[in-house]
Amino acid sequence: MARGRLNSGSKAEIDLPKAKINRQSIKNVAKLLSYLKPYSGKFIIALIFLFISSLTGLAFPAILGALIDAAKGIYKNKFFPHSINAIGLFGFALLFGQAFVSFFRVVFFVQVAEKSLADIRRDTYFKLITLPMNFFANRRVGELNSRISADLSQIQDTLTTTIAEMIRQLIIMVGSVTLLIIVSVKLTLVLLSILPFLIVFAVVFGRFIRKISRQAQDKLAESNTVVEETLQGIANVKAFVNEAYEAGRYDKILREVVGIAVKGAKFRGIFASFIVFCLFGTFVGVIWYGSTLIHNHDIEPGQLTTFVLYSIFVGAAMGSFPDLYANLQKAIGASERVLEILSEHGEPIAMVENNNAVVEHIEGNLTFKNVEFAYPSRPEITVLKGISFEAKAGQKIAIVGPSGSGKSTTASLILQFYHPQAGTIQFDGRDADTYSLTDIRNQVAIVPQDVLLFGGTIMENIAYGKLSATKDEIIKAAQRANAHQFITGFPEGYETIVGERGVKLSGGQRQRIAIARALLKNPSILILDEATSSLDSESERLVQEALEELMKNRTSIIIAHRLSTIREADKIIVIEKGEIIESGTHDELNANEQGLYRYLSQLQFDVS
Numbered sequence: 029m030a031r032g033r034l035n036s037g038s039k040a041e042i043d044l045p046k047a048k049i050n051r052q053s054i055k056n057v058a059k060l061l062s063y064l065k066p067y068s069g070k071f072i073i074a075l076i077f078l079f080i081s082s083l084t085g086l087a088f089p090a091i092l093g094a095l096i097d098a099a100k101g102i103y104k105n106k107f108f109p110h111s112i113n114a115i116g117l118f119g120f121a122l123l124f125g126q127a128f129v130s131f132f133r134v135v136f137f138v139q140v141a142e143k144s145l146a147d148i149r150r151d152t153y154f155k156l157i158t159l160p161m162n163f164f165a166n167r168r169v170g171e172l173n174s175r176i177s178a179d180l181s182q183i184q185d186t187l188t189t190t191i192a193e194m195i196r197q198l199i200i201m202v203g204s205v206t207l208l209i210i211v212s213v214k215l216t217l218v219l220l221s222i223l224p225f226l227i228v229f230a231v232v233f234g235r236f237i238r239k240i241s242r243q244a245q246d247k248l249a250e251s252n253t254v255v256e257e258t259l260q261g262i263a264n265v266k267a268f269v270n271e272a273y274e275a276g277r278y279d280k281i282l283r284e285v286v287g288i289a290v291k292g293a294k295f296r297g298i299f300a301s302f303i304v305f306c307l308f309g310t311f312v313g314v315i316w317y318g319s320t321l322i323h324n325h326d327i328e329p330g331q332l333t334t335f336v337l338y339s340i341f342v343g344a345a346m347g348s349f350p351d352l353y354a355n356l357q358k359a360i361g362a363s364e365r366v367l368e369i370l371s372e373h374g375e376p377i378a379m380v381e382n383n384n385a386v387v388e389h390i391e392g393n394l395t396f397k398n399v400e401f402a403y404p405s406r407p408e409i410t411v412l413k414g415i416s417f418e419a420k421a422g423q424k425i426a427i428v429g430p431s432g433s434g435k436s437t438t439a440s441l442i443l444q445f446y447h448p449q450a451g452t453i454q455f456d457g458r459d460a461d462t463y464s465l466t467d468i469r470n471q472v473a474i475v476p477q478d479v480l481l482f483g484g485t486i487m488e489n490i491a492y493g494k495l496s497a498t499k500d501e502i503i504k505a506a507q508r509a510n511a512h513q514f515i516t517g518f519p520e521g522y523e524t525i526v527g528e529r530g531v532k533l534s535g536g537q538r539q540r541i542a543i544a545r546a547l548l549k550n551p552s553i554l555i556l557d558e559a560t561s562s563l564d565s566e567s568e569r570l571v572q573e574a575l576e577e578l579m580k581n582r583t584s585i586i587i588a589h590r591l592s593t594i595r596e597a598d599k600i601i602v603i604e605k606g607e608i609i610e611s612g613t614h615d616e617l618n619a620n621e622q623g624l625y626r627y628l629s630q631l632q633f634d635v636s
């Protein structure tokens with residue numbers, strides 16, 4: 029059996045798919061094994077220790093046999109001393125040596141594996157967070173998460189345990205068979221003609237039983253779902269007088285559970301009998317035949333003991349291979365998936381913390397020239413069809429339009445999350461491509477519709493806008509964002525932990541934190557994706573004031589849902605189905621009686 033994990037890897041109990049082992053997959057694994065390189069010295073020592081400890085392990089059956097024969101004054105093994113006590117002491121000395129070597133073997137293997145795994149984890153994570161947005165559009169977060177956790181834990185298991193165990197078992201098996209032959213060729217032939225078949229049969233049968241018990245577990249889980257559903261919707265069950273129906277449904281599944289379990293029990297019984305009869309039978313047979321050999325003075329009793337112990341070694345080694353091999357296959361599958369991420373092209377982002385130093389300053393002039401764009405995941409749908417507009421430094425530009433018209437997409441393009449297929453985006457009259465991504469993103473800030481806060485303190489969440497900010501700067505930003513008052517109202521003030529996704533804060537409070545964050549960042553261009561869900565009027569006023577403060581002295585692109593908030597904008601752009609159909613000031617657009625803007629604002633006015 030493969031050993032339990034020696035490390036702390038918290039592997040999600042997911043049954044990872046196995047991969048075929050072929051030339052390509054071995055090449056892939058070799059690529060990951062290159063992570064062992066920095067620790068190769070320790071790895072080689074660990075391998076040597078592994079050899080030593082496995083080989084010394086092989087001496088014990090011989091020592092035990094020699095001790096038994098020594099009791100009768102027989103000394104057949106020329107490698108051992110000719111006295112009972114000397115053999116016993118030799119055994120202990122060897123045992124001590126093996127314990128010593130084993131300790132370092134385990135420690136070194138785990139050290140090497142943990143360190144190289146941390147390197148792979150780090151690289152995978154770094155790569156993951158610098159990948160372009162399109163990569164994330166095509167994958168689910170859960171799937172990516174499982175690559176970092178389950179796949180890498182599988183590789184970790186293989187590096188720390190499986191590889192060492194395979195080598196160890198291989199040494200033990202080859203060594204044991206060789207030593208078996210030395211003890212008695214006849215007995216070895218008898219053993220090897222039966223044992224491999226029995227082990228293959230036992231492994232296959234064992235797997236079959238495991239499959240059945242998994243089926244039973246799945247059915248049981250299904251029955252629990254029925255209970256859960258019924259209890260959750262108990263009012264419905266009662267209102268429709270469907271108690272009998274639900275009871276019947278539950279009873280049916282339970283019967284199926286019992287059916288599978290009983291079927292499994294029969295096979296389990298057969299398996300137990302098989303193990304007892306065949307596997308132990310083999311040993312009885314070997315000892316039986318061995319006894320006749322002793323009787324005929326072909327071998328000594330000690331030698332038979334040695335033989336039986338080696339046979340157990342061979343059996344255990346053979347039995348452990350299928351599991352070890354399956355583990356290796358899973359690790360190969362996992363490495364392929366991890367390598368897939370590692371071989372993706374990331375965005376050219378400097379991975380240096382606090383690297384907020386802007387190399388090329390952007391004043392705040394923004395130009396879209398005939399921008400055409402389709403999401404790479406949906407190339408057949410052109411979302412923006414030749415968008416052109418200009419925002420001069422310091423201007424307020426509002427983008428309005430029906431849902432799905434392409435407003436947020438425009439914002440994503442400004443942030444360079446995606447790149448247009450045709451047309452250009454310019455900052456201060458220069459193409460976006462000529463700036464570094466870091467420079468652009470450092471000078472563009474977004475206050476999104478749905479503000480996501482991290483699970484740290486309020487202080488940390490505001491500082492996300494500028495990691496090097498001092499406490500004073502953070503407090504000042506919070507004051508300007510109308511957030512200081514509510515923050516200091518909490519018993520822990522700025523040290524208050526916001527729950528995951530900021531659940532402990534109201535929508536308006538979260539927005540003001542996001543505004544403080546953006547103030548701290550002090551961008552040249554601000555994108556404001558106005559929240560669609562309305563706040564109560566007091567909260568709305570506080571947020572609006574904070575936004576006014578934030579928009580001062582910088583270019584602001586406001587994706588507006590409430591038209592009342594953009595009357596003062598320098599220009600309003602109306603987008604419909606990816607095209608600009610109107611643009612101008614509020615008064616100009618309102619004057620156009622047939623215009624979409626006037627229609628939309630009337631609609632909102634009527635509703636309010």
Ligand SMILES: Nc1ncnc2c1ncn2[C@@H]1O[C@H](COP(=O)(O)OP(=O)(O)OP(=O)(O)O)[C@@H](O)[C@H]1O
Binds near residue numbers: 437
């Ligand atoms: N990641 C994406 N991949 C593919 N298509 C997308 C993606 N994001 C948005 N779209 C599509 O692009 C179009 C424009 O979406 P966008 O989010 O820009 O609209 P919007 O005007 O901001 O809408 P809303 O006011 O509802 O936020 C929609 O048809 C949408 O389905």
